[in-house]
Amino acid sequence: MANDPSHRVVIVGGGAGGLELAAKLGRKHGPQCVTLVDSRPMHIWKPSLHEAAAGTLDIYQEGLSYLMLANLCGFTFALGELQAVDRARRVVTVDEVLDGHGDMVLPPRELPYDTLVLALGSVSNFFNTPGAAEHAVTLDTTDNAEQFRLTMLKAMVQVDQAKVRDPSARLDVVIVGGGATGVELAVELHEAGGIVAAYGLPNFRADRDLAITLVEGAPRILAALPEKISRAAHTRLTELGIRVETDCRVAEVAARSIKTADGREFAAGLCMWAAGIQGLPLMAQLDMPLNRIGQLVVNGRLESPDPHILALGDCCAVPRGENGTVPARAQAAHQEASYLVRKVTARIRGTAEPQAPYEYRDHGSLVSLGQDAGVGSLMGRLAGRGLFVSGTLARVMYMSLHLMHHHAVLGTWRTATLALARLLMRRTHPRVKLH
Numbered sequence: 531m532a533n534d535p536s537h538r539v540v541i542v543g544g545g546a547g548g549l550e551l552a553a554k555l556g557r558k559h560g561p562q563c564v565t566l567v568d569s570r571p572m573h574i575w576k577p578s579l580h581e582a583a584a585g586t587l588d589i590y591q592e593g594l595s596y597l598m599l600a601n602l603c604g605f606t607f608a609l610g611e612l613q614a615v616d617r618a619r620r621v622v623t624v625d626e627v628l629d630g631h632g633d634m635v636l637p638p639r640e641l642p643y644d645t646l647v648l649a650l651g652s653v654s655n656f657f658n659t660p661g662a663a664e665h666a667v668t669l670d671t672t673d674n675a676e677q678f679r680l681t682m683l684k685a686m687v688q689v690d691q692a693k694v695r696d697p698s699a700r701l702d703v704v705i706v707g708g709g710a711t712g713v714e715l716a717v718e719l720h721e722a723g724g725i726v727a728a729y730g731l732p733n734f735r736a737d738r739d740l741a742i743t744l745v746e747g748a749p750r751i752l753a754a755l756p757e758k759i760s761r762a763a764h765t766r767l768t769e770l771g772i773r774v775e776t777d778c779r780v781a782e783v784a785a786r787s788i789k790t791a792d793g794r795e796f797a798a799g800l801c802m803w804a805a806g807i808q809g810l811p812l813m814a815q816l817d818m819p820l821n822r823i824g825q826l827v828v829n830g831r832l833e834s835p836d837p838h839i840l841a842l843g844d845c846c847a848v849p850r851g852e853n854g855t856v857p858a859r860a861q862a863a864h865q866e867a868s869y870l871v872r873k874v875t876a877r878i879r880g881t882a883e884p885q886a887p888y889e890y891r892d893h894g895s896l897v898s899l900g901q902d903a904g905v906g907s908l909m910g911r912l913a914g915r916g917l918f919v920s921g922t923l924a925r926v927m928y929m930s931l932h933l934m935h936h937h938a939v940l941g942t943w944r945t946a947t948l949a950l951a952r953l954l955m956r957r958t959h960p961r962v963k964l965h
């Protein structure tokens with residue numbers, strides 16, 4: 531069926547869901563129909579940001595250039611931050627792009643659309659906790675992850691130096707939020723700390739001088755996952771020497787400590803906030819219904835109240851069951867992108883759009899517990915009510931999720947080549963980024 535080249539699709543946000551959608555639509559309909567906007571020039575799959583923060587993944591090696599992907603997949607890429615959506619004129623404004631010296635590289639631009647897909651992701655939710663925005667780092671962007679990595683590297687070097695004068699010197703890291711992000715980060719930091727020390731911090735011993743505390747408000751970590759997974763992860767963290775505090779609410783974050791609602795205070799040379807998400811502040815500009823955490827409320831067909839605006843991923847609340855919503859996960863963003871490929875294709879071709887609503891399929895959850903271990907459950911026809919997996923198998927399955935995302939974007943051969951190249955690079959590079 532022929533394309534209607536006059537139907538302009540603009541996708542804003544090239545993350546886990548938006549990039550997959552742009553790649554699949556681009557291959558079908560070409561760059562005159564499909565434009566992707568992102569505020570960054572490189573794509574990194576968000577679930578790997580805890581590895582970037584620990585330095586076990588180098589963002590400069592990992593990042594895929596959007597311009598390269600646009601060329602490969604047949605969409606147009608526009609670099610810049612979304613500033614405004616003019617719903618009456620059906621135009622989005624993309625902000626100017628400046629270089630490191632403040633000189634303008636690209637001017638502000640207006641992009642007209644017939645269908646706008648919002649795929650902007652989410653940012654951390656501090657739940658109005660005093661001091662959190664000022665003193666805690668988040669894992670919202672690659673810049674955040676890189677900032678955390680550099681700060682931690684510097685802090686470790688300082689402790690290494692200080693140990694000469696003061697043997698009790700140590701680095702206290704507090705991670706707020708015992709969901710998958712917090713748990714994965716805790717283990718990754720523990721492993722990375724040991725490796726960095728081995729590369730040239732003669733006085734620093736990670737098992738003695740790096741104290742990691744994971745703080746969770748619920749009675750157990752990984753509260754959204756089955757109890758068996760939560761218990762296995764808790765045991766693993768404790769075995770590694772990571773302190774886990776459950777039923778513990780953070781009341782305040784200060785420059786070098788956190789205070790809890792029950793009156794305790796934990797030292798925190800570094801504090802990472804991984805305790806919840808919310809929609810981006812600019813969602814409020816849309817003048818459409820948002821839920822209590824600022825996500826755009828869409829219906830089961832991922833439609834907003836404006837017929838020209840669709841949404842997917844973390845930035846929107848998709849209904850599920852009686853009163854629930856689809857969880858904010860890469861798995862959901864991926865499925866929603868697949869659903870929207872059919873819907874947007876129908877719009878471009880001027881045919882009837884599928885009427886059946888999108889249905890979230892939970893294929894299970896896998897949590898990385900370091901480079902060699904993981905834990906999780908698989909759902910689906912093969913696994914029946916949920917199959918518990920752990921150890922190396924779970925870790926390999928976890929890594930395959932990342933490869934599946936690459937596959938959706940790059941195709942089979944490029945994904946295989948990339949995976950092989952990265953495997954070979956591991957032989958010539960340190961396991962942790964040291965600079």
Ligand SMILES: Cc1cc2nc3c(=O)[nH]c(=O)nc-3n(C[C@H](O)[C@H](O)[C@H](O)COP(=O)(O)OP(=O)(O)OC[C@H]3O[C@@H](n4cnc5c(N)ncnc54)[C@H](O)[C@@H]3O)c2cc1C
Nearest residue numbers: 543545546547569576577611612651843844858859860861
């Ligand atoms: C450390 C970590 C580990 C995780 N692990 C898992 C996991 O194991 N499994 C799982 O299912 N989920 C996991 N998640 C959650 C998962 O990453 C998200 O649910 C998923 O990335 C959401 O996809 P998205 O496409 O909605 O948004 P994102 O992937 O966040 O992409 C949003 C895109 O929008 C761009 N953007 C933002 N603002 C603007 C703007 N103003 N203008 C232009 N562009 C903009 C961003 O640059 C980004 O490219 C993890 C998250 C984190 C932080």
